[in-house]
Structures are given as structure tokens and as C-alpha cells.
Amino acid sequence: MKPRIHILSTGGTLGMLRGDPGPLAPSAVAGDVLRYVAGLEAEVELTAEAVWNLDSSDMGPEHWSRLAESVAARLRDVDGVVVLHGTDTMAWTAAALSFALRGLHKPVVLTGAQRPIAWVRTDARQNVVHSALCAAMPIPEVCVYFGRWLFRGNRVSKTSIQSYEAFESPDCPPLIEMGVEVQRIEPVRPAVGTLQVDARFDTRVAVVPVIPGSDGSMLDATVAAGLRGVVVQGFGSGNVPQAGWPGAIQRAVDAGVHVVVHSQCLRGHVQLGAYQGGRAALDAGASGSGAMTLECATVKLMHGLGIGLCGAELRAWYATDLAGEGA
Numbered sequence: 001m002k003p004r005i006h007i008l009s010t011g012g013t014l015g016m017l018r019g020d021p022g023p024l025a026p027s028a029v030a031g032d033v034l035r036y037v038a039g040l041e042a043e044v045e046l047t048a049e050a051v052w053n054l055d056s057s058d059m060g061p062e063h064w065s066r067l068a069e070s071v072a073a074r075l076r077d078v079d080g081v082v083v084l085h086g087t088d089t090m091a092w093t094a095a096a097l098s099f100a101l102r103g104l105h106k107p108v109v110l111t112g113a114q115r116p117i118a119w120v121r122t123d124a125r126q127n128v129v130h131s132a133l134c135a136a137m138p139i140p141e142v143c144v145y146f147g148r149w150l151f152r153g154n155r156v157s158k159t160s161i162q163s164y165e166a167f168e169s170p171d172c173p174p175l176i177e178m179g180v181e182v183q184r185i186e187p188v189r190p191a192v193g194t195l196q197v198d199a200r201f202d203t204r205v206a207v208v209p210v211i212p213g214s215d216g217s218m219l220d221a222t223v224a225a226g227l228r229g230v231v232v233q234g235f236g237s238g239n240v241p242q243a244g245w246p247g248a249i250q251r252a253v254d255a256g257v258h259v260v261v262h263s264q265c266l267r268g269h270v271q272l273g274a275y276q277g278g279r280a281a282l283d284a285g286a287s288g289s290g291a292m293t294l295e296c297a298t299v300k301l302m303h304g305l306g307i308g309l310c311g312a313e314l315r316a317w318y319a320t321d322l323a324g325e326g327a
Contacts, residue, residue, distance in 0.1 A: 003136035007048035012086025056086025064096035065199035080135030094153030103193035140191035200306035216248025238270035246280035253285035
């Protein structure tokens with residue numbers, strides 16, 4: 001029996017067409033994707049549906065929650081699910097699903113395209129075909145397929161608007177390379193427990209970059225705006241200026257706001273004890289983001305707050321590797 005794969009289309013460039021005149025915009029193509037991957041049915045049994053048809057820049061936590069519920073419902077009857085998604089926020093959605101879908105025993109693969117599938121010169125068909133084949137493999141994780149790589153979903157960032165290999169996984173090797181042969185590279189995480197869906201996310205989270213010469217007043221303003229969590233993008237391994245920033249972090253923590261210190265660098269792990277500024281942030285009550293991407297670090301904080309954690313309990317939970325995000 002062929003593996004049963006279900007495709008959930010949410011929109012994105014893959015299903016867009018260009019207006020005459022006008023920019024790329026969602027179209028009916030998104031709900032008719034099977035006609036563009038003729039021949040794939042020889043390898044897998046395919047079904048497809050459009051859950052909505054949006055530019056991914058218009059997607060957010062409400063959509064993540066609805067998508068998690070839809071994926072979980074479809075997984076009962078199939079061997080794997082492919083989610084067609086716009087590239088701009090695909091890494092955010094993949095991270096969200098990795099936390100919302102705990103105890104996965106089947107693969108969930110997100111993919112998209114740099115050019116619409118209805119165009120002659122497109123990367124979309126290959127991405128959909130390879131994603132469906134990956135979704136038929138015993139990989140109990142939320143993944144992103146793009147170009148020729150299958151990545152762990154919460155370890156990717158979009159790094160190019162031009163390349164067909166638009167995503168990278170900075171500190172985590174790909175799970176699979178789809179070349180002439182299918183090569184397994186990184187071991188998959190074992191399935192643990194039973195599938196549970198908890199797709200709560202608190203939107204009251206902001207990202208605040210550290211600028212040379214800044215004094216932390218932007219963090220104070222963010223706290224005053226009523227947010228519950230802040231990801232501070234520091235320098236290097238999570239360093240922040242010692243003038244002003246540790247005090248601002250302390251005031252935020254005292255106000256019940258959880259502060260995570262991330263890095264402005266794409267690669268490398270955040271280690272708050274490496275330099276004095278980072279150590280001061282740690283002593284003031286901040287968490288470090290470790291090996292997480294910015295997308296994952298932010299989404300994980302949104303989820304932790306969404307499920308009702310705070311204070312020391314949230315700090316301990318945030319430091320725990322839940323879905324391969326910190327391994």
C-alpha cells in the first residue's frame with residue numbers, strides 16, 4: 001500500500017498569480033495544487049485541501065492555532081501531512097507547530113516556493129514532490145523542506161529572497177538531502193508519548209535590538225506598553241552594553257516581564273556568562289536563547305506565556321529542550 005499523504009494549503013507565493021497589472025497575489029491555484037504535481041501519485045496516495053489562502057505576512061498566532069488543530073485532525077487518517085506555506089513566515093509557523101504538536105509520531109512537512117507553481121520556471125513543483133516523499137518517511141517531527149534539504153522545523157531561518165535554497169539551519173545539520181540519492185544526515189528525534197495539541201500563544205511579545213550607544217530605554221518603553229515578554233537582540237554570544245541595559249532588564253523582570261537575550265549573529269550559541277554584559281543580564285533575571293533561531297526563541301516565549309508560565313517556572317521551562325530547538 002502506498003503511503004497516504006495529505007496536503008494542507010495555506011497560500012503563499014506557491015499558489016499566487018500576478019495581476020495584470022499588479023503584484024503577486026493569492027489565487028485559486030492554491031486549492032488545485034494536485035494538477036501541478038502529476039506523477040507523484042505513483043509514489044504516494046495524495047489528497048489536498050485549502051484551509052485558507054493568505055500571503056504568509058498576514059498569518060499569525062491565531063492561524064498557528066487553527067493550523068495545529070487541522071494538522072492533528074488529518075494525521076489520524078494519513079501517514080504524513082504537507083503544509084504549503086508562504087516563505088516569509090514559514091520559519092515562525094514551523095517553530096509554533098513544533099511546540100503545539102507534542103508527541104508527534106508522523107511527519108509534518110512545511111514547504112513553499114520562491115516562484116508560483118503555475119509558472120514554467122518554478123521551484124514549487126520539486127519542493128512539493130520532495131516534501132510529499134519526505135512526509136512518507138518515519139520522521140516524527142515538524143520539518144521544513146526547501147531547495148534540496150529537509151530541516152528540523154524550529155531550527156530554520158529564511159536567509160535569501162533570491163535563491164531557490166532560501167532557508168538555512170545555522171547550527172543544526174539538515175535531516176535529509178534530496179539529491180540523486182536520498183541521504184540521511186542528522187538523526188531524527190524519537191517519538192515520545194501520544195499526540196497532544198496545545199496551541200496557545202501570547203501575542204504580547206516584542207523583539208528589541210541592541211544598538212551601540214543605546215541605554216535600554218527602548219526596553220523600558222516596551223515594558224510600559226504592556227507587553228509580557230521581550231526578546232533582546234544583543235551582540236555576539238548575548239552581550240549587552242553594561243551602561244543601562246542590565247538595569248532595564250532588572251526593571252522589566254521586576255515588573256513581571258520575561259526577558260530573553262538573543263544574538264544579532266546568525267550562527268553560534270548564546271552564552272550569557274561569556275562576557276560581563278551578558279553575565280549582568282543573566283544576573284538581572286534574563287534567559288539566554290542558546291542555540292535557537294530568532295524565530296524560534298520568540299515563538300517559544302509566546303508559547304510559554306500562552307500556557308500560563310511566569311517567573312522562575314517560565315525560566316526553567318524555557319531552558320528545557322522541548323522539540324529539538326536547543327539540541
